[in-house]
Amino acid sequence: MDWSAIPYFAGLDVPALARVERAAHRKRYPAGAVIFTEGECCAGFYIVADGLVRIYRVNPEGRLHTLSLLRSPSTFNEVAAVDGGANPFDAVAVTQVELLIIGHEALLNLMATERRLLTNTVQALARLNRDYIERLEDMTFRTIPSRLAKLFLRETAYADQIAELPSKLTQEDMASILGTTREVLGRALRGLMNAGLLRKHGRAFVIVDKAGLQALAETNTLPNLRESPKI
């Protein structure tokens, strides 16, 4: 585990890191296992040591919204770990994963003695907040093709929260990241292909026209289709 790669522990001295390490316990989950569920009480602070973790919410009708897909130097559930409240989302192991967990109380104790951990946490929470504001605005204002362009460009929130290149995701996964359904996402992909922004490479899509994607991500509308007849 490279602790220095995790913003929360940056700048801690060796004895402090040792204390952190003692407070954390290691846990493995097989692929597909539930790590914790929304509403359950404060599962604690999680660090991804190995593997891929999906953070998501489910609506009453059963549709998924994937908030994050996280790999190794990432952390999750900081909010519940810090305030001791219910977990704000579900977490499952996508692949086999290895996690380090620091309980709510233990984390508060560490923060009580390590000022640096406290200031790091403030900065990290601020960052998280920015990401959520951005995702919120995407959902209120942007069409699905526009969100899809942002996902391919891996802009801020999507780069922070989605540790997987879109070309490696299934359409189902992309749909759940963008908060829509597989069919709609497929349409959007075909749209971007017809517009000459993406090209298919095997099953995956690759970027052809980055500037075009950028325009779509900003203006929310597709520029004229490639094969639109010139009169």
Place this chain on the structure above:
Amino acid sequence: MDWSAIPYFAGLDVPALARVERAAHRKRYPAGAVIFTEGECCAGFYIVADGLVRIYRVNPEGRLHTLSLLRSPSTFNEVAAVDGGANPFDAVAVTQVELLIIGHEALLNLMATERRLLTNTVQALARLNRDYIERLEDMTFRTIPSRLAKLFLRETAYADQIAELPSKLTQEDMASILGTTREVLGRALRGLMNAGLLRKHGRAFVIVDKAGLQALAETNTLPNLRESPKI
């Protein structure tokens, strides 16, 4: 100013509060004045001493999304104040307002000496985060009638962020809180009225069937309309 009503300053001793007070400067804005704009550099930490402040985002087409409507014991722009980055949204004075402002550097200095301010900030940011996650899920999953029901019920995020009873808001305001347009919001209001969940009282709407609203907020679909013919 009652500092103890503000979670950030809860539990600070008198000399510490005095230091906070010296770091803050007071500023008044007339109704309609711009307080700061999205993207500008770190306007600092704001405390509403008097009046009503609107926090919002604008999309390229000019539509508004009102994130918060804040009155006296509220604060805003904590994220930029803490990380020194660009303001994540716009802020305007709705009525005449009086604000207390603590700059980025000054806030960091205060947090460096006042551990309690630091721990309070962690808790407050966690709370904010929960609110944004909730709003995000509302936007991805809930229909507008369902969001409207939540607004009337003043559930969590809406109660925290919207310091105004829905019955006192214009339809334009409600629309911008829920991320839609006035016309669509009007339709939704009429829908809830026809379903017997709300009643009109002058220009405002009042709750008739709280349980019905609750059901709508949770299930995302209108229960059968009142006047649906019973066969």
Place this chain on the structure above:
DNA sequence: TTTCAAATCCAACAAAAGTCCCAGATCATC
């Protein structure tokens, strides 16, 4: 290679949300 499950493609349709537009109502105020 065969076989099966998962992933994808796509068309047709339904529903929700957004847009346009104009007629009335209501309110402050002169």
Place this chain on the structure above:
DNA sequence: GATGATCTGGGACTTTTGTTGGATTTGAAA
């Protein structure tokens, strides 16, 4: 109590998104 400005009501229409269902492709395992 006349007069704008703001707010509301609501119809008609478009666009976007969601849904359904079936046809195909693909990749990994048997």
